[in-house]
Amino acid sequence: MSLLKNSRIGGVLLDITGVLKDGGIAIPGSVEAVRKLREAGLAVKLVTNETQITRRTMVSCLVNLGYSVQEQDIVPPCPALISLLQHENLRPHLLVHPNVLPEFEAIDQSNPNCVVLGDAGDNFTYENLNKAFRILINMEKPRLFSLGQGRYYSDSESLMLDVGVFTAALEYAADVKAEIIGKPQPEFFRSALRDMGVVPEEAVMVGDDVVSDVGGAQNCGLTGVLVRTGKYRPVDEKHPTVHPDAIVDDLAHAVNLILKSRK
Amino acid sequence: MLLECIRSIGWKCNITRLITRLKEVIRMAAGKVPVKAVLIDLSGTLHVEDTAIPGAVDALKRLRHSNIPIKFVTNTTKESRRCLYERLIGLGFELKEGEIWSSLWAAQDLLRSRNLQPMLMVDDAALEDFSGLTDFKEEEQNAVVIGLAPNMFNYSQLNKAFRLLLNGAPLIAIHYGRYYKRSDGLALGPGPFVRGLEYAADCRSEVVGKPSSAFFQSALGDTDPAHAVMIGDDVRDDIGGAQALGMRGFLVQTGKYRPGDESRISPSPAVVCSHFPEAVDILLKECAQSGGDL
Numbered sequence: 001m002s003l004l005k006n007s008r009i010g011g012v013l014l015d016i017t018g019v020l021k022d023g024g025i026a027i028p029g030s031v032e033a034v035r036k037l038r039e040a041g042l043a044v045k046l047v048t049n050e051t052q053i054t055r056r057t058m059v060s061c062l063v064n065l066g067y068s069v070q071e072q073d074i075v076p077p078c079p080a081l082i083s084l085l086q087h088e089n090l091r092p093h094l095l096v097h098p099n100v101l102p103e104f105e106a107i108d109q110s111n112p113n114c115v116v117l118g119d120a121g122d123n124f125t126y127e128n129l130n131k132a133f134r135i136l137i138n139m140e141k142p143r144l145f146s147l148g149q150g151r152y153y154s155d156s157e158s159l160m161l162d163v164g165v166f167t168a169a170l171e172y173a174a175d176v177k178a179e180i181i182g183k184p185q186p187e188f189f190r191s192a193l194r195d196m197g198v199v200p201e202e203a204v205m206v207g208d209d210v211v212s213d214v215g216g217a218q219n220c221g222l223t224g225v226l227v228r229t230g231k232y233r234p235v236d237e238k239h240p241t242v243h244p245d246a247i248v249d250d251l252a253h254a255v256n257l258i259l260k261s262r263k
Numbered sequence: 264m265l266l267e268c269i270r271s272i273g274w275k276c277n278i279t280r281l282i283t284r285l286k287e288v289i290r291m292a293a294g295k296v297p298v299k300a301v302l303i304d305l306s307g308t309l310h311v312e313d314t315a316i317p318g319a320v321d322a323l324k325r326l327r328h329s330n331i332p333i334k335f336v337t338n339t340t341k342e343s344r345r346c347l348y349e350r351l352i353g354l355g356f357e358l359k360e361g362e363i364w365s366s367l368w369a370a371q372d373l374l375r376s377r378n379l380q381p382m383l384m385v386d387d388a389a390l391e392d393f394s395g396l397t398d399f400k401e402e403e404q405n406a407v408v409i410g411l412a413p414n415m416f417n418y419s420q421l422n423k424a425f426r427l428l429l430n431g432a433p434l435i436a437i438h439y440g441r442y443y444k445r446s447d448g449l450a451l452g453p454g455p456f457v458r459g460l461e462y463a464a465d466c467r468s469e470v471v472g473k474p475s476s477a478f479f480q481s482a483l484g485d486t487d488p489a490h491a492v493m494i495g496d497d498v499r500d501d502i503g504g505a506q507a508l509g510m511r512g513f514l515v516q517t518g519k520y521r522p523g524d525e526s527r528i529s530p531s532p533a534v535v536c537s538h539f540p541e542a543v544d545i546l547l548k549e550c551a552q553s554g555g556d557l
């Protein structure tokens with residue numbers, strides 16, 4: 001295993017789904033790997049596009065799997081979106097998972113002037129998509145926000161369509177370009193790093209999504225490591241535009257590599 | 264030359280076919296291209312909703328006297344061939360069901376010719392065009408066909424389609440429309456769902472309807488597009504699509520035609536005429552001029 005080119009590593013960003021866990025199961029070796037990172041004095045944040053559950057639910061889920069995490073360790077896209085909505089006086093029509101509706105309680109949703117798509121899962125019905133479409137097509141300047149733009153994710157070994165698919169559908173239907181909140185948007189990585197006090201050049205991102213995790217992080221100046229767990233498929237190693245700095249079997253191997261590469 | 268003609272249509276020929284073939288050969292020698300097939304659009308060209316275009320029923324009869332093979336080509340997401348046939352008969356047109364070549368019909372033709380076992384996301388009314396192709400079990404399916412099927416455009420069905428695509432199944436789109444008009448307002452068409460699945464599986468769909476070249480070619484069969492004419496009211500889907508394959512497009516100024524449409528495509532339509540009966544007159548005159556001296 002060749003070392004990472006980056007030897008000055010101060011912080012590590014980890015994807016959750018497909019790196020720490022797959023469905024309701026911890027990926028073998030990952031609990032121990034996160035502990036080793038912390039023991040080595042590295043700052044760690046969990047950056048996720050997960051929008052099916054709230055941050056609090058995610059914490060209790062991870063704690064049950066043996067991870068020691070707190071809410072402030074997790075960076076999901078919802079808080080960033082909510083501060084943007086407040087800042088621009090936007091009243092969203094939400095097509096999101098019912099579990100995350102409480103996060104939007106404080107936001108005025110009457111007479112909507114934008115549409116927000118999250119990973120709504122079974123809530124992606126024809127009628128719900130149609131409702132969102134009609135709101136967009138009737139807007140003079142339609143605004144569509146998408147919490148991430150993932151193609152699919154792995155849930156207990158079966159692949160599930162992610163929000164990006166429905167965003168692409170509505171973009172085409174209403175002839176609008178969505179504004180992405182979450183990975184691979186550069187500002188999303190930057191704000192996580194600012195919280196950690198680490199510059200991009202001294203940070204590593206580990207994820208199972210070659211485009212969103214690895215490519216997104218690299219575009220921002222981070223080192224990007226792809227793991228062969230979660231939604232990983234062998235074709236990802238031959239991606240036409242994204243070339244990971246390293247490809248390893250799982251998070252345990254990624255952490256060993258990070259710690260060895262570090263001076 | 265007579266012998267050559269007889270050989271080219273087989274010895275068991277009748278005298279009419281022989282004369283037709285002779286005319287063709289002479290016209291070709293004179294640098295004229297004989298018309299060997301006419302494709303005709305339905306909605307907006309032969310009829311608008313439940314009313315035939317004035318004179319169109321008679322015009323079709325006159326065209327039939329020329330013995331040029333005719334196919335009726337239309338993009339449809341839920342009307343089966345039989346349903347289209349019954350509507351046209353009801354309006355007084357003379358035709359055979361087998362002369363209708365819809366995008367749904369082209370899809371089943373493509374599935375059969377490639378031996379594919381599809382997951383069908385099409386309207387229930389369209390299923391009769393797919394007889395023998397409707398009952399494959401999930402594990403047997405190796406193609407995804409998308410028409411307009413709002414009751415199947417949901418998370419669990421789209422997930423199933425997606426997993427087939429990841430395994431390499433081709434994605435066949437009957438239509439790529441963004442949306443359509445429903446009694447209660449605009450509604451999402453198949454296009455957005457096709458686009459979403461293309462994004463998910465990082466693949467490209469094959470669109471089977473107009474204006475795809477494959478659609479016109481499948482309607483023509485073995486006929487050389489250079490010898491074929493398309494008559495329609497949609498300058499892009501009918502005329503542009505047909506001309507891209509090398510056919511000649513006759514644009515009629517009925518249906519969805521809007522002034523200025525003729526200059527919206529390049530090269531512009533081979534012929535622009537006010538309605539279907541005029542298109543037939545022009546065609547028949549052409550035939551008479553190039554071959555009528557026999």
Ligand SMILES: [Mg+2]
Binds near residue numbers: 016017153209
């Ligand atoms: Mg992931």
Ligand SMILES: [Mg+2]
Binds near residue numbers: 305306495496518
């Ligand atoms: Mg038409």
